[in-house]
Structures are given as C-alpha cells and as structure tokens.
Amino acid sequence: MILILYKRWPARQSRLDDGDARASANHPTKVVPGRATFPQAVVRWRRLPTLNGRACRGGVRWRRPHSALTPPAPCAAPMPTSQFLSESQAAAEWRELIAQTRPAARAVLAAAADEQLPGLADLFYEHMLADPHASMFISNEQVRDRLHASLQRWLAAVLTAAADDMNGLIALQRMVGDVHARIGIPVNLVARATRRLKRALYDALIARMPPSDDRSSALIYVSQATDIALEVMTASYSRSREQSAKTDEAYRLFSVMQNVGTERERQRAALLDWENAFVYRIAINAQLDELQKMAASDFGLWFHHKGQPAFGDSREAQSVARLIVEIDEAMDAAMAAAAVPQSVEPMAARIALLNLVRDAVGQLKYLLGALFEQIAELETGRDALTHLLNRRFIPTVLRREVVLAAQSRTTFSVLMVDIDHFKAINDQYGHDAGDLALQTVAALLVHNVRGSDYAFRYGGEEFLLVLVETTESQARTIAESLRKRVEQETISSKSGEGIKVTISIGLAMHTGHPDYERTISAADEALYRAKKNGRNRTECAF
Numbered sequence: 001m002i003l004i005l006y007k008r009w010p011a012r013q014s015r016l017d018d019g020d021a022r023a024s025a026n027h028p029t030k031v032v033p034g035r036a037t038f039p040q041a042v043v044r045w046r047r048l049p050t051l052n053g054r055a056c057r058g059g060v061r062w063r064r065p066h067s068a069l070t071p072p073a074p075c076a077a078p079m080p081t082s083q084f085l086s087e088s089q090a091a092a093e094w095r096e097l098i099a100q101t102r103p104a105a106r107a108v109l110a111a112a113a114d115e116q117l118p119g120l121a122d123l124f125y126e127h128m129l130a131d132p133h134a135s136m137f138i139s140n141e142q143v144r145d146r147l148h149a150s151l152q153r154w155l156a157a158v159l160t161a162a163a164d165d166m167n168g169l170i171a172l173q174r175m176v177g178d179v180h181a182r183i184g185i186p187v188n189l190v191a192r193a194t195r196r197l198k199r200a201l202y203d204a205l206i207a208r209m210p211p212s213d214d215r216s217s218a219l220i221y222v223s224q225a226t227d228i229a230l231e232v233m234t235a236s237y238s239r240s241r242e243q244s245a246k247t248d249e250a251y252r253l254f255s256v257m258q259n260v261g262t263e264r265e266r267q268r269a270a271l272l273d274w275e276n277a278f279v280y281r282i283a284i285n286a287q288l289d290e291l292q293k294m295a296a297s298d299f300g301l302w303f304h305h306k307g308q309p310a311f312g313d314s315r316e317a318q319s320v321a322r323l324i325v326e327i328d329e330a331m332d333a334a335m336a337a338a339a340v341p342q343s344v345e346p347m348a349a350r351i352a353l354l355n356l357v358r359d360a361v362g363q364l365k366y367l368l369g370a371l372f373e374q375i376a377e378l379e380t381g382r383d384a385l386t387h388l389l390n391r392r393f394i395p396t397v398l399r400r401e402v403v404l405a406a407q408s409r410t411t412f413s414v415l416m417v418d419i420d421h422f423k424a425i426n427d428q429y430g431h432d433a434g435d436l437a438l439q440t441v442a443a444l445l446v447h448n449v450r451g452s453d454y455a456f457r458y459g460g461e462e463f464l465l466v467l468v469e470t471t472e473s474q475a476r477t478i479a480e481s482l483r484k485r486v487e488q489e490t491i492s493s494k495s496g497e498g499i500k501v502t503i504s505i506g507l508a509m510h511t512g513h514p515d516y517e518r519t520i521s522a523a524d525e526a527l528y529r530a531k532k533n534g535r536n537r538t539e540c541a542f
C-alpha cells in the first residue's frame, strides 16, 4: 500500500455547538423545491462514524461528506459484487483467522510489528520508487515525510488486528483502496510491493521463531491477513476507478460534445416516424411481417451504434435497450400467432400488439428525454443557475492539477467559499432574491480570478475555487480581495431593496500530497473556523 492515510481528524466541535441548525440530524438542510440544489448539498454536514477511535479521537465529528464529490452516479452500473469478497465476508474471514491464530503467534506478531516496521516500510517504498509509474506520484520527500509512517500504521493495524476492531479495520482497507484510486496507483503495483513485504515478514518470523506450530500459525496469519486486506482494498479501488473513469469520460464528452439539441430532435422524430408507420400498417390491416422491426429502424440503429455508447451503461439506457427487444419480440410473437390458422382472433392479437407497442414507445420517449437531458447537462458541464462548473468535475480537474503541480514544481490553492447567513436572505427577500445573490456572488468570484483558475458551485450557497500556480501569500491576497469585493456589492432585489451579502472563505494549499481530497478537507476545516470565528473572513489551513 502506498498508504496515504488521512491524518487523525482534529477533534473539533460540532457545528451544533454554535447553534447551527443545519448540523443537526433533526434539522436537515432544507431543499428548495424546483431550485438548482445539489443532491450532495442536502446532506451537507453529517456525523461520520469513527474508525474505532483511531481515525477520529474525538469520537464523532461533523463534516461535509467529501466522498460525495465523486457523485454516486445513478447511472453507474454497480460493480458485480460476486467478483469481490464482500466486506462482511472479509470481516468474518478475518475474525475467524484471528480466532484460529495461536496466542503465542499473535504475541510474536505484535513484537515483530513493534520492531520491524520501519525496515519493512523502507523495503516497501524502495520497491515502489523503483517503479517509474509510482515514482511519478510519490516523491522521496513525501515518502519520508508522510507515507512511511502511514504504511507502518497500516501494517501494525493488520498484524495486531483485534476481532472487535473489525469494522474499523475493514474501513481502513477500503479507504486505502479509495486513496490509491484517486491518486492513480495501479493495484498490481500495490500487490507486487505487498508480496515483497510478506516475504520480508516471513523471513523475520522464521529468524525469530524455531520451527513450531506457533511459527506456522504466525506465518499463516501474515499470509491470510494481508490477502484479505488487499482484496478489500482492491474491491474499493476498482469501484472508485470505475467511477472516476466515468467522470473523466463525462468531462471529455463535455469538452467535445456538439449538437446535442439537434440529435435529440432527430431521434425523437425517428421514434415518432417508426410509431406512425407501425400504427398505419396495423390500421390498414397490413401483413404483420411487413412491419419494420424496432431494432432495424432508424431509431433502433442509432441507439445501438451511437446512443448506447454515448449514454453509457445507465439504467435508462438499459431500459431503452430492453424495450426495443421487447417490442421486437412482441412483433415476432404476434406474427407467429397469426401464422397458426384459427389460433387467435387476428384482430384481438393486433390490438394487443398495438397496445403493447404504444405503451413501450411512450416509455421510450420518456427515457430518451431523460437521457438527452443528462447529456445536455454534460454538454454545458455547468450549473444552470450560476453557470459555474459542475462539482462533479472537481476530481477530474484536481487530479490533473496535482500532476501539473508536480511536473512544474508549483502549487495551487483551494478556496472553499460560503455565503454567510444565506438562509436569512432567502427568508427575508424570497428565493428569487436568493438566486440572484448566488448568481451575483458566482459572477464576482469568476471575474475576479484569472482565466486559468477554476470556479465550481460546490453546494447550495457554497463554491470551490482552484487557483492554479499560486503561492500562499498570493492565495491569501486573492481570497481577501474576493471577500472584500463581495462585501462591497449591493444586490438589488425585485422590490428595489438593496441586499448586502458577505462570504466566509477557507483557504488551503496543495502541499504536494497526491491526494487532492486532503486539500479540500483542509479548506473545509478552515471554512468551518471562518464561520465559527464570526464569518465574513478568511481562514487559512496553514
């Protein structure tokens, strides 16, 4: 494992402490019906479970669910779970392994964990850094500063795992897999380096223990426990990679897709043409075998060759494919029935077919509309209200910026911006005024950063800015100038009232760590402090 683990979360007070209703599970953030809200923004601050006190000493903490950054695409085909051991199976297997491991073997493993870890971590990273692909992501300095200690913590957790600690242990493996996926460390490389690690551990145990049942038990534990850990990691790595591949692809489509509107009209018309021809032939009592199959129609061909690849493996696309097959099968069945003399009353069979086809085509029209709507959103790739970039592209952009920063030896900053007391603006002036405030702040943000920077709508009244190639002091200056610029603005409501808004900003620098989520988390923590310390201010994570 490259093991870029998260630092222990600082035990911080919950947003409940400052009387913030949105932090309360009993007071979930309101969603404005029919408004440009984000599904992710609905659950903005939530209680995260602890990793058995390891990852979160404070017991619980409140934070925005960053994992939602890579949105749970409703369209994503789930990873076939049978390919991977499920986490509960893995936990059960691990518990059983612990129960079967002899106490003396466990004691030796714990001692080995204590003594051997630094050497083992050296060996692991030596191997990793020899690989040109991995070394692109992990500089020696980073390994020394952060990753070395993370790997040691992981190895200690695996070697000294306790049965009652299983949820945390499994969650740890899942998190490592996710982090590897975000950074782009290939799973085969991790598996290879882990083999080296295992080999070294075997050697250490063999040197430490004479041949005995205890030694065998310790060796079996090392072998099986690392395998289970790796399997959980790999499953979560694969899911994350699949998801990010979809988002990258969406970004690519967003960049290159043209004429979605024209295509939508063309295919709607093709579907209608087919339906009209079908109804006409039924009406004139034409032979059923003269009817064109849906799969062979203009629409069917287009969907098979172009639509399906463009829409991906979404549920809607799968439903379209299924309906096309169902229509054609119903036509085959009706033809077969008509061919058998006196088997069915011919008119009844035709009417049954007509009803089925009309119903299926109705569904197809609806599904087609939904699919094109999704693609149209991709085409713009922008939030409809503010015209800022859609937050789903944050991982794609930040992954690239991490690589560019490493190549050019520069850094970038992340600003988490949140409008203060925005709910009060909605309440006092109405949601139209709230929308106008959002648009105004968004425009001010975009127009007061460089063209090379990125501005995303992150949640309801929250924005994320990425300032490329900026130093700490430049980022601080830009953040403050944005804050002041918004403070100076007066927004005119429809009723002519002047609305004043302020923003709070959390600022974090990319530190060279390849996991961009760390930077977002740091900016998020800083924003939390800015809110807590009075709002209309910038707080830095450094």
Ligand SMILES: Nc1nc2c(ncn2[C@@H]2O[C@H](COP(=O)(O)OP(=O)(O)OP(=O)(O)O)[C@@H](O)[C@H]2O)c(=O)[nH]1
Binding pocket: 020, 022, 029, 030, 031, 032, 035, 036, 037, 038, 385, 418, 419, 420, 421, 422, 423, 424, 426, 430, 431, 432, 433, 434, 435, 438, 459, 460, 461, 531, 535
């Ligand atoms: N008008 C409008 N309101 C929105 C939109 N999206 C979210 N909101 C509202 O934004 C408000 C955010 O309120 P809170 O999360 O309590 O935050 P706040 O009032 O800004 O308080 P602080 O952030 O703590 O200063 C909620 O009332 C949401 O309903 C939108 O697209 N348009």
